Amino acid sequence: MSxxxxxxxxxxxxxxxxxxxxxxxxxxxxxxxxxTALSFPLLMWMFxxxxxxxxCGIYLTYHVVWALLxxxxxxHFFRYDIRNHDFLVQQGVLFRxxxxxxxxxxxxxxxxxxxxDRLLGLSTLMLYTAxxxxxxxxxxxxxxxxxxxxxxxxxxxxxxxxx
Amino acid sequence: xxxSNDTSNPTSGDEPLExxxxxxxxxxxxxxxxxxxxxxxxxxxxxxxxxxxxxxALKAKTGDNYLETDITEEKEVRESKQDKEENKEENKEExxxxxxxxxxxxxxxxxxxxHWNHFSTxxxxxxxxxxxxxxSPSFTDEDSVDLEEWGQLxxxxxxxxxxxxxxxxxxxxxxxxxxxxxxGNQAHQVIDSIFVLFFVALSxxxxxxxxxxxxxxxxxxxxxxxMGLIFRQARTLDPARIQNIEITQNLLHKYFDLVELKLETAxxxxxxxxxxxxxxxxxxQLKKAxxxxxxxxxYQDNEHPxxxxxxxxxxxxxxxxxxxRTVGTVVxxxxxxxxxxxxxxxxxxxxxxxxxxxPLFIGLMSISFAFSWIWSSxxxxxxxxxxxxxxxxxxxxxxxxxITKRSVEIPRHKIQTIEWFEPWLRRQMxxxxxxxxxxxxxxxxxxxxxxxxxxxxxERQYFARLLExxxxxxxxxxxxxxxxxxxxxxxxxxxxxxxxxxICTMAFAWWSLELSAVYFSIVAVLSTVVVLxxxxxxxxxxxxxxxxxxxxxxxxxxxxRTWLLDREKIQCVYRTEDPLLKILGLSQVVxxxxxxxxxxxxxTEHEAQQVLHNxxxxxxxxx
Numbered sequence: 001m002s003x004x005x006x007x008x009x010x011x012x013x014x015x016x017x018x019x020x021x022x023x024x025x026x027x028x029x030x031x032x033x034x035x036t037a038l039s040f041p042l043l044m045w046m047f048x049x050x051x052x053x054x055x056c057g058i059y060l061t062y063h064v065v066w067a068l069l070x071x072x073x074x075x076h077f078f079r080y081d082i083r084n085h086d087f088l089v090q091q092g093v094l095f096r097x098x099x100x101x102x103x104x105x106x107x108x109x110x111x112x113x114x115x116x117d118r119l120l121g122l123s124t125l126m127l128y129t130a131x132x133x134x135x136x137x138x139x140x141x142x143x144x145x146x147x148x149x150x151x152x153x154x155x156x157x158x159x160x161x162x163x
Numbered sequence: 164x165x166x167s168n169d170t171s172n173p174t175s176g177d178e179p180l181e182x183x184x185x186x187x188x189x190x191x192x193x194x195x196x197x198x199x200x201x202x203x204x205x206x207x208x209x210x211x212x213x214x215x216x217x218x219x220a221l222k223a224k225t226g227d228n229y230l231e232t233d234i235t236e237e238k239e240v241r242e243s244k245q246d247k248e249e250n251k252e253e254n255k256e257e258x259x260x261x262x263x264x265x266x267x268x269x270x271x272x273x274x275x276x277x278h279w280n281h282f283s284t285x286x287x288x289x290x291x292x293x294x295x296x297x298x299s300p301s302f303t304d305e306d307s308v309d310l311e312e313w314g315q316l317x318x319x320x321x322x323x324x325x326x327x328x329x330x331x332x333x334x335x336x337x338x339x340x341x342x343x344x345x346x347g348n349q350a351h352q353v354i355d356s357i358f359v360l361f362f363v364a365l366s367x368x369x370x371x372x373x374x375x376x377x378x379x380x381x382x383x384x385x386x387x388x389x390m391g392l393i394f395r396q397a398r399t400l401d402p403a404r405i406q407n408i409e410i411t412q413n414l415l416h417k418y419f420d421l422v423e424l425k426l427e428t429a430x431x432x433x434x435x436x437x438x439x440x441x442x443x444x445x446x447x448q449l450k451k452a453x454x455x456x457x458x459x460x461x462y463q464d465n466e467h468p469x470x471x472x473x474x475x476x477x478x479x480x481x482x483x484x485x486x487x488r489t490v491g492t493v494v495x496x497x498x499x500x501x502x503x504x505x506x507x508x509x510x511x512x513x514x515x516x517x518x519x520x521x522p523l524f525i526g527l528m529s530i531s532f533a534f535s536w537i538w539s540s541x542x543x544x545x546x547x548x549x550x551x552x553x554x555x556x557x558x559x560x561x562x563x564x565x566i567t568k569r570s571v572e573i574p575r576h577k578i579q580t581i582e583w584f585e586p587w588l589r590r591q592m593x594x595x596x597x598x599x600x601x602x603x604x605x606x607x608x609x610x611x612x613x614x615x616x617x618x619x620x621x622e623r624q625y626f627a628r629l630l631e632x633x634x635x636x637x638x639x640x641x642x643x644x645x646x647x648x649x650x651x652x653x654x655x656x657x658x659x660x661x662x663x664x665x666i667c668t669m670a671f672a673w674w675s676l677e678l679s680a681v682y683f684s685i686v687a688v689l690s691t692v693v694v695l696x697x698x699x700x701x702x703x704x705x706x707x708x709x710x711x712x713x714x715x716x717x718x719x720x721x722x723x724r725t726w727l728l729d730r731e732k733i734q735c736v737y738r739t740e741d742p743l744l745k746i747l748g749l750s751q752v753v754x755x756x757x758x759x760x761x762x763x764x765x766x767t768e769h770e771a772q773q774v775l776h777n778x779x780x781x782x783x784x785x786x
Contacts, residue, residue, distance in 0.1 A: 099737035
């Protein structure tokens, strides 16, 4: 029964969208625009004017949408919950993913904070299990104190790591 | 001395060194006694020199005599142990029964004997030498747990490592070799030769340094390795974290009676290539020490060579080679051929294309199939010759190999997933391949590590029995449990997997072979039928099931794979939906274990939620 299945409720700090937007605009200005500007003549030479304009237009539009519009959507679709025995994380707009990470399998926890995050007082929590090099749970936009508190509490737990 | 301070911690040295090693607190020294203090200091400096001299003498003593004394001692101990082992032959049956009771499978030895007897007696009679050529540890209570002194690589490792190392260097420098051979004037050739010689010299020096500086030791139950001259490295391995132990012996090793020991752990801390040439005695000693520190309780009787649960014969290995990699090789050869056609002179290409009649085409295909069969049979024989599988209470041991003999030991509780692989041809022959995957998988140094626990040919009727022996808690309940099928709309997703090869074939037919419209439409219709048929067959074969202790996932028709997973081993679980899956209402559930992941077939979102819910409830009870 779907009523007995729990979906995570907590949302991120709304300010995280500013952090994302800033970072993505940065990338837009420094990487995407020069790249488009350089590839436009190349495409014009390879194909004709229309094809080049179309491809560059698509590329630019995609990145502009990604920088402007996407952060609010991502914020809206991100849910997480920290329960007694596991972490639940739901994320993604088009490519959705719901993860469940048991607490007793967590190997270590990292917190990560970029310059904008520091200004806003946020940080990102990354949970690592024994299943690989990439973190299995990433919770961006947690208030700094919360993140550190979580990290301290969880690192004191002991558990068999099932390896 | 005048110091009133007695807060000294005496060094753990001998008596004569004690009195001179007490530190003197400068603050406690009275001004009048400063002269005395200076006297003390100069006395200390003198005694320091004697301390150093004594220490050097001690080190020299142990260093020199380590190899000599231990060899003679070890020989005697080994001979007495062999006598003991011969006496134990009679008690073997009893011992097996004792083990079986300990692990709770009382009927195991006799039942296994019935089924496997014809295998094991045949092969065991033929080659006793093979079973005893690789070290099988046997230990008694008197052995010390720690290897007290630092062990070294055997001197012959220089030779053994040199050739592979040079080979690797030359492989990396192949453009240079090409230039030398193909073209350039004399000066170019000389310079390139100098470069190659330089690289070869580098590899020689590396091997030399590695041999001279590698030291290993078991301390406090952990294995410590030290290596390097300028860039020193130390590595610590915890025996409890070792995923599998592999002992390899190639021809060079065999000639000098050495072995290579590979200890694999999850992550990067393995000993691949480090302990590359130990004498048999050293390797056995190291293995014993590691096993001793792993085990809390002593299974004294476990270390006789257990009877093989499974052995492979020549025929089975040949069949394995035949059922492997056929289509792939043929496709690669065809691709190469078509590339060669396009690069050649247009006239020659035209001539060849026009002479490419159907019989000739079929002939070429048959030759390439035959070639790939022969090649994979040779590879399979080299790797899996006379494979024997031993299972005891703690470990699974696989011994195999023709020129390079390998012995892989995997602790039972380290197995993360079990994959049962039945490609179509092998299935028709009645066999499948068993892969035992541990956490020592995944990517390291840019190359994918495959599991070492491979049993290439297991008869299908014995698969269930073998599985129960390997994983008693989960096997029986999962094999008899109710299976669920994927949602019917999953067909739309499965078809994508077959569309790509189909489109490539059609493109090949259109552009390269340049068939006429009639022939092309025939090819197109055939491809569509094949794609749809394979999709449906795949769909029918996909299954999954879930029990309190295990999870099973099965997929594929041409390459039928079944994954068996103990729920204790799950690290985390997630489900994904991309836009296409979302439209169809499906979801993909992925169970992550250490080093790999198991994918369930595509099921509805609701079912996926239930699976996650089920697993998280389980964790709530465990935690």
